Amino acid sequence: MxxxxxxxxxxxxxxxxxxxxxxxxxxxxxxxxxxxxxxxxxxxxxxxxxxxxxxxxxxxxxxxxxxxxxHKRFYPVAPVFPRGFVMFNTAFEDMTVNSYLLWDARSRFAAVFDTGANADGLIDMIEAEDLDVRHIFITHTHDDHIAALPALAAACPRAEVWASELEPVDFPGARTFAENAHFHVGNELAIKTLFTWGHSPGMTTFFVTGLSWPVAIVGDSLFASSMGGSPTHYADQLRNNHEKIFTLPRNTVIAPGHGPLTTLALEKQHNPFFAR
Structure with a gap:
């Protein structure tokens, strides 16, 4: 990429x-x-x-x-995952949006986080790796993050679609989770839900352990050197990010809804909203 x-x-x-x-x-x-x-x-x-x-x-x-x-002095360099983690980036109108595929190498059970605007690459990877997608998790329901949900769900008939109880996704059979809900993907991957709302009513960060590094899939809660905008709940957004993302382990890889991967350690130094 x-x-x-x-x-x-x-x-x-x-x-x-x-x-x-x-x-x-x-x-x-x-x-x-x-x-x-x-x-x-x-x-x-x-x-x-x-x-x-x-x-x-x-x-x-x-x-x-x-x-x-x-001055464009900083660009994040995130660690490479040898297996079990793939980022997809697809075009939506005048921007691009990210989605993520994570899986347990032994069982081949997998989870998808957001869909992006086009799921073709995701579906190709799922088929090529012979993965069994059991969960489709939605960080928030803005159009760019769920545009390909019908196509992805059709290609993954065993997958349950999940979104925050504060921001349910309008999709047949979709389910909702509360904060601090726990999911498992195979024997290796554990997922915890953190409500980092502000940019949207139910914005969720998914904290994943069991890969080479811990991962926070943050949607538009946080970007490399920035975060999603919120003219109405700005203070809430800052507080949620401080309390729920910036207290995670420093080696956590930040997987945002837009832009490149970064790490929590880098954002503590280089994000204008949070660096001190």
Whole structure:
């Protein structure tokens, strides 16, 4: 797979924080002691270190991480899984979206996390590896993450479709889970559900153990160097991410809904929303 671009650039991060905190351009410029014109130029993509650092404080963002993002100094390098984990990336309108296939090497039982916009690659891999998909887990029900659900479910007739009780998926026979629900895939893989809502009402992170590294499949809760936007539940989103994702083991691989894989250790250093 070609190197995926980061989901957000530094202007996206600024905009998400500003919307979430409900700070106008005039208010932000006054608090940061910069001109409205200079702020507008940065928001349009001009890399001005002085302005970026001044506004970061008032947006509760890490100045160093935001500056690194603006200068494109950071790109995450996640570990390679020798088996049992495959990421798929498919085009949806003007963006791309991720889905994931995980399996137990001994039993060949498997689980899919989100569907992306097209499940052809997923289905080909399932058939090539002779996998028995028992679960299709949905992080949240935005169209880009469930567009291929009918095709995937038809190709995996033994699979149960699961989504949060806070955000059920509209699909025949779909089931719901509560927070801290536990699932097993074969003898090796254990899955725990964590409600990291904010971007959507029932956004779920699936914490998976039993592979070469622990994995958090986070949907749009978190991206490499950013997170999903939430103009209405921004504080809840930050709190849920802090309490439920950033307390996981540091070597956890972060598998986001958009953009490249990353790790929790890297995000603690390089994500403007969470780095300190």
């Amino acid at each position: 070609a190197r995926l671009p980061l989901e957000d650039n530094f202007t996206d991060v600024i905009a998400k924080a500003q919307r979430g905190l409900k700070i106008s351009d005039e208010q932000l410029a006054e608090r940061a002691e910069v001109s409205v014109e200079a702020l507008a130029a940065v928001k349009a993509g001009e890399v001005n270190d002085v302005v970026i650092r001044r506004i970061s404080r008032h947006l509760k963002l890490s100045a160093n991480a935001l500056d690194d993002l603006a």
